[in-house]
Amino acid sequence: AAAGRAAAYLVTNAEGAALHHRHLRERVDDFDPDTRDRFLAGALLPAAWYLRAQAARRAWREEMAGVFRRTDLLVAPCTPCPAPSLGTRYLELAGRRELLRPNLGLFTQPFSCIGLPALSVPLWLPGEKLPIGVQLVAAPWREDLCLRAAQVLAEAGVAEARPGVV
Structure with a gap:
């Protein structure tokens, strides 16, 4: 679960940054400071970290699939x-x-x-x-x-x- 949490945090920050990229550039002050900081960190996330987080996300998805078989x-x-x-x-x-x-x-x-x-x-x-x-x-x-x-x-x-x- 801890790996799932870490992966989720990295992935959602990076994907949030990608989704809100234009608004972060043009209207950064419109964001709640905590949200803004998470998205800015996500925008700077090294690609290798993102790929590792995606691998952990896949592993977490597979682990949960096993849980829901039971x-x-x-x-x-x-x-x-x-x-x-x-x-x-x-x-x-x-x-x-x-x-x-x-x-x-x-x-x-x-x-x-x-x-x-x-x-x-x-x-x-x-x-x-x-x-x-x-x-x-x-x-x-x-x-x-x-x-x-x-x-x-x-x-x-x-x-x-x-x-x-x-």
């Missing part, structure tokens, strides 16, 4: 922390102080990078004021499993949008 659906956290307050820049992660924004996709980015269908649901735990984000991940072309599982959670009253909660 199971239908994965349930995983969306983020490594509860919902942060607006303006929060750092979080505690594995005993270290880390930038918040690059790490919010820690658990979602590896699945997204290999094209797996995933759905995030707010999961309410007893006594908590805010939900935790849980992702439901399925094999390629099995979005139906994510949607059905989300419906089951909603019908059970644990995954729902609640008015007035932001």
Whole structure:
């Protein structure tokens, strides 16, 4: 999973830079600073690193294909922390102080990078004021499993949008 995360980070930065190349040149200040910095780093990524990341991406895709030969659906956290307050820049992660924004996709980015269908649901735990984000991940072309599982959670009253909660 760590190799998948590293590959996803490099690939998405490089591909984001390629996709937004013109806007980065013409309107760089329109980007959120964290996003801008990731895309600029992606634009400077050596080709050899990108190719290694693509190889790791393929290996991660194959590993996940093996997982989905044994199971239908994965349930995983969306983020490594509860919902942060607006303006929060750092979080505690594995005993270290880390930038918040690059790490919010820690658990979602590896699945997204290999094209797996995933759905995030707010999961309410007893006594908590805010939900935790849980992702439901399925094999390629099995979005139906994510949607059905989300419906089951909603019908059970644990995954729902609640008015007035932001």
